[in-house]
Amino acid sequence: MKFATLASCFERLEATSSRNEMIALLARLLAGASPDEIVIVCYFVLGEIGPGYSEVNLGIGDRTTAAAIALAAGTDPASVEAAAQELGDYGDVAVRLIETPAGGPLSVADVHRGLSEIARAAGPGSIEEKKSGLARLLAAATPPERRYLSRLAAGEMRLGVGDMTLLDALAEAFLGSKAGRPSLEHAYNISSDIGHVARTLREEGLAGVQAISVSLHRPIRPMLTQRVARISEILERIGSPVIAVEEKYDGERIQAHKDGDDVTLFSRRLTDVTHQYPDIVRHVRHCVMADTAILDGEAVAFDHETGTYLPFQTLMRRRRKYRVREVAGEIPATYRAFDLLYANGESYLSRSYPDRRARLEEVLGRDKRISPADRIVTGDTDGITEFYLACIERGLEGVVCKSCAQDSFYRAGAREWQWIKWKRDYAPGISDTLDLVIVGANAGRGRRAGTYGSVLCAAYNHEEDLFQTVCGMGTGFSDVDLSDLPRRLAGARKDRQPARVMVNPQAAPDFWFAPARVVEVLGLEITESPVHTCNWDPERRRGLALRFPRFVRWRDEKSPEQATTAAEIAAIFRRQREV
């Protein structure tokens, strides 16, 4: 497949505001790809060159991309930076500045090979190697190809295609109906590699996809929690006579894969964070009593002197490239495991929670360096409340309640009623913050001139694969947050309403952003609204909105599709009315 075919499909994808058209365009593209090509096409569509979790990280960054464009254009990096300031996008900069005719033709495989070599370059001189490698590709490319090459390299592809849209397109291309779509999603949830799912589907059909199973060093998409408005609803919602109530840690979710002495750690976004936690790697290697295992749990910063857990922000100081071991010594992390997904060659995903927990305790023994989450098992609300209050007293952020029913399987990637979190109340009405995606902003006036005055926030509607607005937010920002807004949002700027973003004309912002940045938002309550499109009811012309939204913090570790869903907001709204 020619890279030009891909580039022209990308142009059409960017031009459409219809999700169905997006799926049709992608389906046609995928149907025309060979098994080797389809893998690459899937990664490229998502702006990556390998599965999200792999170490195949381009690692180029803005400066090297700018230097490569300068080299290909025969100009200096300062001119490229100036054009980038003006155009806000390296793709457009490359098209404008590189005037030489294309030296190609380039195939999809050529580009992937070139970018993979760039990604592999490491050590002294590697920046130079990356720069000249990218410049060579740019020189060979046509103008539209240059646009997408530069965006891929700068990590700013943002076609507005999410993984669920891509799965829909795969189903349309190879199955012709939606019947097999759940199997595709399941395979993706347990392998986290859409390229692998696509290739298997292309080569072996649906039966092949259904045979995809858990494997070591390939992360499983984490199971997520639901929320309720009142603690008294938890038991009924979960629906099993007894439930487990576990401590909820405020750290970083980590999935640990042990393969003999070889240990890999994945973050909640499924990136490989092994290098960040040398202490947890050691603990997993020495304390997990199974040759192979996959554990789900939380890395938490722990003060051994006072015996208390430290806040999330303290742990985040360990997110760094350099001085990792030194800072690990200053801020030791402990691993609280709350699930076992695989042990000694066997998947535990289809075992009940009580079975998985029993096996987890066997595998971990009594070593303090990694311990199973503390918990109680109870059948009444008073029991939950007492344990919850004790957790709060110990400085934890709340509890996670879990079904003990026979069918309490580990549902990869799902947010269902089997797991319910209950956290310290932030505000009356809403018992938790929301994680929303920024899709627009209004220009700031007065003191806020030069930055944005407010941002337009959306929830993710999973059923429709759309981002629907919930509120405009202008409070809660510190001065530093405010002045930093344009920089934070620059990469996502769009000159028109992006596909998959649903906004009513009354709420149309001055500036549009592709769904990319997630913020944590505190609010008073959910109300009906004629303006916001969350759970939009076309007959009543009403959606749902968050009142008194306040910015809490950036949630960089979340992808837009991991934001609070429209269904969750609808559930909060319903429950508020019941209170």
Ligand code: ATP
């Ligand atoms: P929050 O922002 O409330 O931490 P989240 O949006 O990141 O939540 P949720 O699925 O809503 O994700 O909450 C579950 C998160 O809580 C998990 O991702 C995990 O990191 C953390 N957690 C801490 N302790 C536990 C536990 N015992 N069981 C399950 N998850 C736990």
